[in-house]
Amino acid sequence: MSFDFKVKDLSLAEAGRHQLRLAEHEMPGLMSLREEFGESQPLKGAKIAGSLHMTVQTAVLIETLTALGAEVRWASCNIYSTQDEAAAAVVVGPNGTPDDPQGVPVFAWKGETLPEYWDCTNEILTWPGGEGPNMILDDGGDATMLVHKGREWEQAGGVPPTTDEDSEEFAVFKELVRRTMAQDPKKWTTIAEGIKGVTEETTTGVHRLYELARTGDLLFPAINVNDSVTKSKFDNKYGCRHSLIDGLNRATDVLIGGKVAVVCGYGDVGKGCAQSLAGQGARVIVTEVDPICALQAAMEGFQVARLEDVVDQADIFVTTTGCYDVIRADHMKQMKNKAIVANIGHFDNEIDMAGLAKIPGITKTEIKPQVHEWTFENGNSIIVLSEGRLMNLGNATGHPSFVMSNSFANQTIAQIELFTKTDDYAKQVYTLPKHLDEKVARLHLDALGVKLTELTKAQAEYLGVDVAGPYKPEHYRY
Ligand code: NAI
Numbered sequence: 001m002s003f004d005f006k007v008k009d010l011s012l013a014e015a016g017r018h019q020l021r022l023a024e025h026e027m028p029g030l031m032s033l034r035e036e037f038g039e040s041q042p043l044k045g046a047k048i049a050g051s052l053h054m055t056v057q058t059a060v061l062i063e064t065l066t067a068l069g070a071e072v073r074w075a076s077c078n079i080y081s082t083q084d085e086a087a088a089a090v091v092v093g094p095n096g097t098p099d100d101p102q103g104v105p106v107f108a109w110k111g112e113t114l115p116e117y118w119d120c121t122n123e124i125l126t127w128p129g130g131e132g133p134n135m136i137l138d139d140g141g142d143a144t145m146l147v148h149k150g151r152e153w154e155q156a157g158g159v160p161p162t163t164d165e166d167s168e169e170f171a172v173f174k175e176l177v178r179r180t181m182a183q184d185p186k187k188w189t190t191i192a193e194g195i196k197g198v199t200e201e202t203t204t205g206v207h208r209l210y211e212l213a214r215t216g217d218l219l220f221p222a223i224n225v226n227d228s229v230t231k232s233k234f235d236n237k238y239g240c241r242h243s244l245i246d247g248l249n250r251a252t253d254v255l256i257g258g259k260v261a262v263v264c265g266y267g268d269v270g271k272g273c274a275q276s277l278a279g280q281g282a283r284v285i286v287t288e289v290d291p292i293c294a295l296q297a298a299m300e301g302f303q304v305a306r307l308e309d310v311v312d313q314a315d316i317f318v319t320t321t322g323c324y325d326v327i328r329a330d331h332m333k334q335m336k337n338k339a340i341v342a343n344i345g346h347f348d349n350e351i352d353m354a355g356l357a358k359i360p361g362i363t364k365t366e367i368k369p370q371v372h373e374w375t376f377e378n379g380n381s382i383i384v385l386s387e388g389r390l391m392n393l394g395n396a397t398g399h400p401s402f403v404m405s406n407s408f409a410n411q412t413i414a415q416i417e418l419f420t421k422t423d424d425y426a427k428q429v430y431t432l433p434k435h436l437d438e439k440v441a442r443l444h445l446d447a448l449g450v451k452l453t454e455l456t457k458a459q460a461e462y463l464g465v466d467v468a469g470p471y472k473p474e475h476y477r478y
Contacts, residue, residue, distance in 0.1 A: 016089030029409030150188025239399030257281030
């Protein structure tokens with residue numbers, strides 16, 4: 001079998017395969033979906049373009065999708081988040097060798113440039129024989145954006161000129177679309193027509209989808225995987241509770257106990273981050289714009305303050321907002337010497353890296369890859385992780401397998417749902433029904449030795465629910 005792919009080094013495949021084997025043991029949700037659907041092959045005929053951090057856990061997801069019959073092409077959704085050994089293992093596949101790869105085409109390596117990143121995203125949407133995919137599995141919405149913007153600009157007769165207002169990334173993105181349009185002026189229009197739907201992993205990508213639906217511009221149905229309870233209340237919270245500290249430790253090995261840490265944003269991710277920093281003995285200060293989340297933080301015992309008022313007191317800063325310009329250059333100038341500045345939100349604009357680079361007299365020293373010391377004219381410096389991109393994947397290896405098994409079981413179920421019941425869905429954004437959310441949780445109970453109490457028939461009637469669930473109304477918030 002021969003196919004195109006681009007990864008760092010196929011000789012890493014064996015190391016990757018060992019890690020995949022251990023991850024499979026920690027991913028009971030995905031493994032039981034393989035058992036349940038392996039024979040019936042519900043994804044046969046699905047051609048999935050996946051744009052999601054190419055980690056060991058994602059490798060188990062990819063091999064679950066193929067075990068259910070799908071064909072897959074994969075890229076990472078961040079330039080730093082690929083684990084090269086996982087990418088190699090997926091390309092080689094369980095039965096191949098580095099000389100005879102038999103797995104899945106992956107286009108991802110750790111440390112891509114921005115043009116390389118967008119080329120990889122283009123690759124997953126460009127199938128052999130000039131076809132496109134019929135499904136997208138997205139994290140952050142970049143693959144979906146490429147199809148939407150590409151089509152929009154094709155219909156408008158060209159890509160708008162690049163201006164000084166464009167970020168570096170948007171300029172690179174426009175360049176890619178210009179190039180693809182020069183090769184085939186209808187590429188994105190054709191691809192968009194062939195797509196049955198997208199399943200979206202994260203808060204930021206979901207925002208983009210609801211915006212497209214609101215303006216009537218969404219080109220195909222979407223399932224919001226993020227807002228399954230077994231995703232956002234687990235991955236975003238408990239996943240970040242684990243991987244924030246992992247990233248800080250691997251990047252800096254600084255003792256967290258006794259330090260003052262500012263967590264910007266107290267949503268699901270912020271809650272996990274604040275808890276883990278407090279668990280290490282840090283004194284945590286939260287910043288929020290939402291009075292409900294601010295009150296929640298206060299009730300948990302965290303000081304809630306404005307960044308301006310505490311910026312010169314803290315040792316560690318973490319942004320978790322999904323917003324932009326949260327930590328600005330003038331904030332960073334006022335920070336304590338050697339303060340650590342990190343972002344765990346999806347995009348790199350929460351910390352104003354462009355503004356930091358423009359401060360007169362500033363210098364940048366690489367301590368090691370993805371760890372940089374920025375020194376101001378007065379000799380003080382700050383340590384910025386992963387160039388302001390999500391540090392739990394840039395400086396560490398993202399969330400652990402067990403929590404990702406929940407997220408990816410939702411992804412797999414959502415792919416099956418949209419692919420097999422396409423006609424039931426309009427061009428809107430949907431969440432999975434509660435019984436499937438409960439099913440994902442159920443798949444993870446045995447592994448933790450959880451014994452559920454069963455309602456009696458009379459108790460179920462008293463509560464007005466079915467003995468087998470769902471147990472909560474749609475409006476319940478967990
Ligand atoms: P969320 O919406 O639950 O929380 C964000 C919070 O930030 C909200 O409470 C909001 O009020 C607050 N906020 C917004 N602007 C702010 C500002 N300027 N200052 C202070 N607070 C502000 O979203 P969630 O699920 O916590 O996700 C946050 C980000 O993390 C998103 O970009 C999401 O895609 C990303 N994410 C990253 C993960 C990772 O592994 N690194 C995992 C899951 C999500």
